[in-house]
Amino acid sequence: MTVMDMPQLDTTFSALSDGTRRAIVARLADGEAPLSELAEPFDMSLTAVSKHLRVLSDAGLVEIEKRGRTRHCRLRGAPIKEAVDWLSKYEGFWIDRFDALARHLAKEDKD
Template sequence: MLVNQKVHFMNATDMPQLDSTFSALSDSTRRAIVARLADGETSLSDLAEPFDMSLTAVSKHLKVLSDAGLVDIEKRGRTRHCRLQGAPIKEAIDWLSKYEAFWIDRFDALARHLAKEEIDK
């Protein structure tokens, strides 16, 4: 029999950034942009190069990421430079890590339960 455990989860309402972070990351193009920016700062034109869309479309994705606090866009002369901001991602990881521990505990409990059933056969 599985034992119920009381698990303390971080209250998402205490972390208002989470909604905008997860909303911004819900799009595969924006996740790809974040992955590219994880390698370091780059110009908007270099960032947009591998995507099969217009520079305007990439700019719209960047605006969503910027509004969510995930990306800083700085204009230097005629060039816009983009850089990843890690704080919102760290907050999301911290929140998700509580659920990771919960599911690891649940799977461990299930494994113990199945092992016990196997022995009882």
């Protein structure tokens, strides 16, 4: 499958391009949480956090369920797995580059 056949990647990376949204995803990796709890660490309104959650939800990264008056959020792993699978294809390339850099630096230290 080519990257052109993976439109979810664009949506996932776009949603994760913001630090607040990455922090929300990191928190939800620990388990489901109500919106009010997710908003606590941020110096912004509940409405602003809701907008970030909407972006994550639209990207398929977060599921929001209303129970009574409370919105509960949970992480959905499939889009993240797709991104990790795509990125892992480049792991060998970067390992080779870092190994080459280490060899170069070690050679310079000897000179």
